[in-house]
Amino acid sequence: MCCLFGLIDYGNVFSAREKNKIIKILSTECEARGTDATGIAFNTHTGLHIYKRPLAAHQLWYRIPENANIIMGHTRMTTQGSEKLNYNNHPFPGHVDKMNFALAHNGVLHNDYRLKETEKLPYTHIQTDSYVAVQLIEKENTLGFDDIRKMAEKTKGSFCYTVLDDRNNLYFVKGDNPLAIYKFNGFYIYASTDEILTKAVKRLGYMNYSKVNVACGDILRINSYGAIEVQQFEFPDTYGDYYGFFHPTAYDDTAIEMLTEYAGYFGINEEDVVMLYDYGYDEFDIECMLYEPAEMQRCIEELRMMEMC
DSSP, X not given: OOEEEEEEOTTOOOOHHHHHHHHHHHHHHGGGGOOSEEEEEEEETTEEEEEEESSOGGGOOOOOOTTOOEEEEEEXXXXXXXXXXXXXXXXXXXXXXXXXXXXXXEEEESOHHHHHHHTTOOOOSOOOTTHHHHHHHHHHTOOSHHHHHHHHHHOOEEXXXXXXXXXXXXXXXESSSOOEEEEETTEEEEESOHHHHHHHHHHHTOOOOEEOOOXXXXXXXXXXXXXXXXXXXXXXXXXXXXXXXXXXXXOOHHHHHHHHHXXXXXXXXXXXXXXXXXXXXXXXXXHHHHTOHHHHHHHHHHHHHHHHO
């Protein structure tokens, strides 16, 4: 569980000091979904800049300049790849023909290893599952709706992506993870949830906004003038297509070991996984449960009580 956040000041409403204040307050509210690392990306006259550190948002000192009008941010809760190695943190840099970009991801991908093999992606020292999305875009060597659509349809898991290119186009790729975008007079502010965004807006004292509609399967592009363009990608709507990492016809010891490791990213230890096996849950059941943490915890607690009786 991570959090996306950011500001699009298309009307040049804010000074550098005001933008730094907005991002500080917004990112601090986003700590509710991750405190392991924080990062931002923005463009200036000299190009695309990424600034990230393995620190909680309230500990980070932002240095957003006057001419940076779109700021894309991320607070991280680590699932894969140590946050202490800063290259594992978001946003990630990418490059296609004559264009640089930055990508941030909220969610967990479960076919990143498979994609590295099937797509023949180059070796990287970056361990975070999200980075495979950067590599898929780089493989196309262009950046636009078509390239982002291909990436979104290949990555499986829970996700919402933001992609900022060096021409000040900000893309939102809405999977099943939450996203809230509010439009004000001359600017947009966004975050991963309405609850977080509402708290931040209240602290900032901003009123009179409208919500931007964004649905699962949408790709939104907002440019430096505030104009929105929307296209779609196909998002699987069944467990059979979506939760396909451990296919029920292909269980083996390796798959079980991988599931145990994967469950660890969600805070589920090996003993609990084994207990679920013992009570008749298979790999497919357990994987699906990982995306309903409250239900999974309730199930584990009930099974523990049964063992105690």
